[in-house]
Amino acid sequence: MIRNWRVVLAAVAAAAVLAACGGSGSGTGSGASPGATTGAGVGHVIATTGTPVQGGTAYWAEQPLSPPNYIFPLISGAYYSNENVYEFQTLMYRPLYWYGDRGKPGVDYSLSLGDPPVYSDHDRVVTITLKHAHWSDGEPVITRDVIFWLNLLKADKADWASYVPGGFPDNVRSWTPLGTHTLQLHLNRSYNPIWFTDNELSQITPLPIAWDRTSMVSCTAAGCPVAVARAGSARPDETPAGARAVYRFLNDQAKEVSGYAQSPIWSIVDGAWKLRSLTSSGLATFVPNQKYDGPNKPKLAKFVELPFTSETAEFSVLRAGTAKGDAGGSSPQISVGYVPDADVPQSAALRSQGYRLSAFYPYGFDYFEPNFNNPAVGPILRQLYFRQAFQHLVDQSGWIHAYYQGLGVPTYSPVPAQPANPYANRQAHRNPYPFSVSAATKILNAHGWKVAANGTTSCTHPGSGAGDCGTGIAAGKQLRFTLMYPSGMSSTDGAMADLQSVAREVGIQITLKQVTTATIDAEIEPCAPHTAACSWQLGQYGAAWVFAPDHYPTGEEIFQTGALGNVGSYSDPSIDRLIKATTTSPPRLAQRALDVYANAVRTQLPDFWQPSPGTLETFQSNLAGAALNAYGYLNPEEWYFTR
């Protein structure tokens, strides 16, 4: 496991692309999330340590070989990555709702463009009210900008990274503008308002209507004017064909990476920052957007994202650079960086230089996948008792201590307890299957297997009765598995080798297979039994599931039958019903539905739980206000240097 949450996010988010949704139900209520920070117009209270200094340049370390390279916020799967969305686009183009109050999960309405949405008609209608914000060209951010986004999405939804058939925008029947700052969405049925806000509305990013074009005609270096539609004529995005043409135009514009900073299109922003320059290697320089309406106006004069070719290079700059920010001079420096896994033992040296270090954990969980449809081992993996026995062999605390250098939290539930959040119940802190070789041995012995410690355990009681091995498992069947995982991650190497060694103690033979992450992405996919694609047995992504941009920790994207993220083809009608309840319950029953779902999934083991990794982040000693967001968003407008 790369214990760097940003890599984790990139890997999973890009691949998983979480988002989107589906579900049904009924209910009423207003849609404030339990984790919401309310109080529109009231900004964050920024922690202060010293006299604030106006100005200065903060340098932020990008992940190795992960330069931002796509600017259009309606992003396709090919470009969806943490570095493009959370660390680049959202600096310039604010999402309708902002998520994460530093390390705390949940929506933050004070930083959002919209007020809390209001649900009505048994949660079939949602009313969105925009605050009075402006684009950098002086135009107000209005309802039409949201409709523009919706029109483009409807026309090209298949290309959207977060699209899931039946999810957003399929579950929106129509919309009605109720003025310049209010919009009503009519849903195809009732939904849990918390879920719909956190997992569907959370993905909307208003787009300036000046982008509603198919050419650069009338654009100058100063910007692209909003064309006034002639009487009786429609704007391009108002027809599906026109919207597709606009999408193609903007997508093509987004392929001119070297021209982003000078583009009259992309220079129209409503976020706190404007892009001043972007090199092909990923050196991105931002300056404050003077027209920014948000509560936290940037105090820094510049914010710079630094590209690196390796963690080694980043760490060298940390060690050779100054731990006091904006101290002048031309030496490279990093205001906010990270300590590579291999260099965690050197954290004392960094502290002695003056850096502040802080462990960080994104909001998510980690796991490895069983392939329930694999012809050879699928019948074994479908037995709950076997999954329980196998989970007993995962020494989560031991892995964290031995291989994660303490930077990890155990996963006991699909609604994780860490970081502290309003969604997890007490069960999320308890391990239902603690590490125990003897417990695993006992379970296997009780279900028709002859356990051969350090040999190969085999089935001696085939059949489907109590005490038998289970349906589809023949007499003499041996417990042999192949586990595929990404190469080049020492912590994962150690953890997988440990699992292999411990499993041998109960006669389970695991063959470890190291492959590239691209091979993992290409090979681990839902498959039909007896097809070539179904040859994989156990798979480990080397990356955790992080709840972004689906911020509400439900399981419709990963555990529901047929979900795109359900790559192991797990299927349990009772779990499907519980998932449906989490997305459709009225607010007063939502937490209960989430608890019931979490308690069921944590014990049913559709995946095998393993520790969720964290990272050790570094901060220059005089940088204040810099706290990492639970979902990965960057807020450098909150950062400032002190004397």
Next chain:
Amino acid sequence: MSGFVLRRSGQALVVLLGVTLAVFILERLTPGSLAHAILGPRASPQAVAAFDAANGLNHPVVVQYLDFLWRLLHGNLGYSYKLNRSVGSLIADELPNDLILVGLGFAFALAIALPLGIAQAARRNQAFDHIGTGLALGLYSMPSYWLALLLIAALSIGTHLLPPEAGQSAATAGILADPRGLVLPVLTLTLVNIAWFSRYMRSATIDTLAQDYVRLARAKGLPERLVLTRHVLRNSLLAIVTLLGMSVPMLLTAGLVVEYVFNVPGIGLSYWVAASNADYPVELGVTVVVGFATVLGSLVADLSYTVLDPRVREVGRP
């Protein structure tokens, strides 16, 4: 001479075609779906179908290869979705970095290694030779990654004399913007290559010194300095020329370690990452360029032989 060049160019073209075909087939043999490798394992079937159609992946492999060759003939090396840029622009941006770094590294290494090798040969089995051999073998056996880290620790972290990374300017060949940033990567490449070149030069010089014409020159009373510079040096350079010819593709690939450690965007690293990420266009594009460099290097070496040793020109003449 022109017939020789034409003949070798024709051979080069065949070799290049063979290399592209081999890489293309190997890439297609990689298990799993390319669309999933790019879009992620949870991409919707609609997105996968659209991706395949947009990239011609729904055509037979032969058609895909011919399409690649057709685009190549028009100077189009393809487009990388992973990087959101054309492969041509990637190479145009990064190739100068490699040429500068590795070129300087080789130049300094040669400037030190050639005299060192000759001097060692001239003082064979004496203290100077033993010290030179020990140093050369010490540097040769030291992993360049480790050497780079040692240099950073000593000259950058420990003393703050030099920056730990190359310049990060926007322009092509932007590493020139900060000459101080070039010192450590060039020093690393120089040190690791000194041993390589000096050992070859020492060996070739010892062989040359044993030749009759050298003995004759000494018997005539020619000073040793003139013997070495007039009679030994030129004849000993053939081995180095061979080595340099074979090293031309290394201008593109030898920089991998320094790119990795010293934060230099370069071709070697891009190729390595492309191979890990199933970024086929970058793999193919760089393969073509490296293949071209290999063939070109071999051709230049052959031509250099004819300059250094006129007898080579006579071979094959009736």
